[in-house]
Amino acid sequence: MLSGILQIGINDIVQILILYLAVYSVLRYVRGTRSAQMLLGGGVLIVVLLAFTYLFSLDVLAHVIYFLLGYMAVVLIVVFQHEIRRALALLGGKTLFPKSVSPQQTSVPEVLGHCVQRLASRQIGALIAVERGISLTGYEDTGIRLDALISQELMVSLFTPPLPLHDGGIIIRNGRVAAAHCLFPISNQQALNASGMRHRAAVGLSEETDAVIIAVSEETGVISVAYNGKLHRYRENSEKRVLRWLRLALLGMKARPATFSEWLGTTAMRQWRSMTTRTGEEAEHEGD
Numbered sequence: 001m002l003s004g005i006l007q008i009g010i011n012d013i014v015q016i017l018i019l020y021l022a023v024y025s026v027l028r029y030v031r032g033t034r035s036a037q038m039l040l041g042g043g044v045l046i047v048v049l050l051a052f053t054y055l056f057s058l059d060v061l062a063h064v065i066y067f068l069l070g071y072m073a074v075v076l077i078v079v080f081q082h083e084i085r086r087a088l089a090l091l092g093g094k095t096l097f098p099k100s101v102s103p104q105q106t107s108v109p110e111v112l113g114h115c116v117q118r119l120a121s122r123q124i125g126a127l128i129a130v131e132r133g134i135s136l137t138g139y140e141d142t143g144i145r146l147d148a149l150i151s152q153e154l155m156v157s158l159f160t161p162p163l164p165l166h167d168g169g170i171i172i173r174n175g176r177v178a179a180a181h182c183l184f185p186i187s188n189q190q191a192l193n194a195s196g197m198r199h200r201a202a203v204g205l206s207e208e209t210d211a212v213i214i215a216v217s218e219e220t221g222v223i224s225v226a227y228n229g230k231l232h233r234y235r236e237n238s239e240k241r242v243l244r245w246l247r248l249a250l251l252g253m254k255a256r257p258a259t260f261s262e263w264l265g266t267t268a269m270r271q272w273r274s275m276t277t278r279t280g281e282e283a284e285h286e287g288d
Contacts, residue, residue, distance in 0.1 A: 038079065089134045089209065108150065108175035109246035115155040116214055116223060117239055125218030126159045127169030127198050129184065130249035134209040136171050136178075143168055143182030150177055159216075169201065169213070175250065184213075192231070202226035212249035214242065 046069070053062040077084065112128075119126045129136060144165060148154060150172070158180050159166050168181040186197065187204035202213040206226040213226040223238045224231055225245045234241050 085208075109243060109250050111150050112172065112246055113239065113243040115150065115152050116216065116242055118152050119155060119159060119216045120221045120223050120238070122156070123218055123221040124156065124159050124216065125166075125198060126155070126214070126216040127184070127202060128172060128214040129169055129182075129202075129205055130172045130212045130214075130246065131178070132210045132212065132249055134211065136173070136209065136211060139182050139184060139205070140171050140179040143171070143179040145179050146177050148177045150175065169205075172249075187229075189229075195231075199224055199226070199231060203229060203231050206230070212245050214245070 046065075049065055050062070052058070053065065112130075116126070116128070129139070154177065157163065158170060158177075165181045169184050170180045171178045171182055184201040185204035185208055187200045187207055189200075189203060192200050192203060196217070196219075198217070199215050202215040202224065203226045205211060205213050207229040210228070215224045215226065216222075217224070222233055222235050223242055224233045225242065226232075227245070232241075
């Protein structure tokens with residue numbers, strides 16, 4: 001046995017690392033979601049059945065289980081089609097050579113944060129999606145293209161009824177209002193049955209993309225942030241928390257790496273900051 005361990009070569013180590021990274025990435029991607037519960041439940045069921053057939057020497061049942069496991073790839077694609085589609089979209093949304101962006105005002109997160117606070121104070125319902133890695137062009141096509149600078153006057157005029165563009169959501173791209181009156185997908189989460197269509201649309205878009213979506217309730221003025229299929233409601237001290245989310249969403253907006261090494265370093269730092277910021281927000285939300 002010791003001699004077999006000593007015969008492990010570089011290729012074996014590389015394969016083990018690749019498998020480890022693949023499994024770790026999948027588990028980290030679905031962590032805390034309904035998919036993780038389904039994956040855990042299916043894994044426990046398979047292990048229990050295999051252990052049961054092994055302990056009681058049920059050869060026929062074991063052959064049936066192994067036969068069915070061969071079709072697990074198709075079953076996983078059907079069950080996790082939403083997560084697979086989102087992961088592929090996220091992978092395809094990463095570009096090495098970004099296009100040139102339009103001029104934008106400085107301190108976009110602060111300006112947008114003040115706009116959100118003004119909408120909330122006047123109890124004007126709003127739905128704002130800030131594009132990140134996955135393009136929102138498909139949803140932009142359902143609305144009216146604007147490509148305008150962000151300002152409090154513009155935001156209030158867009159969401160004030162009965163003006164023509166107050167329904168639907170707006171899309172923020174590269175620090176500018178790319179489009180308004182856009183239609184977003186509706187989430188089917190049972191926990192949102194008591195929520196309005198605006199909040200369900202915010203969560204629905206966050207399930208499909210990696211965007212940060214801000215929803216302002218027209219009934220209470222409460223600000224909510226949807227990200228990665230979760231809705232965070234901030235009834236108190238919302239200004240700083242919303243600003244943190246906006247800085248997360250607009251992170252790297254000015255940095256445009258020209259080389260692959262710069263892009264790789266920027267991407268790694270962005271993922272690390274995104275993970276730490278999201279962890280801090282979720283901890284604060286659970287503590288409320």
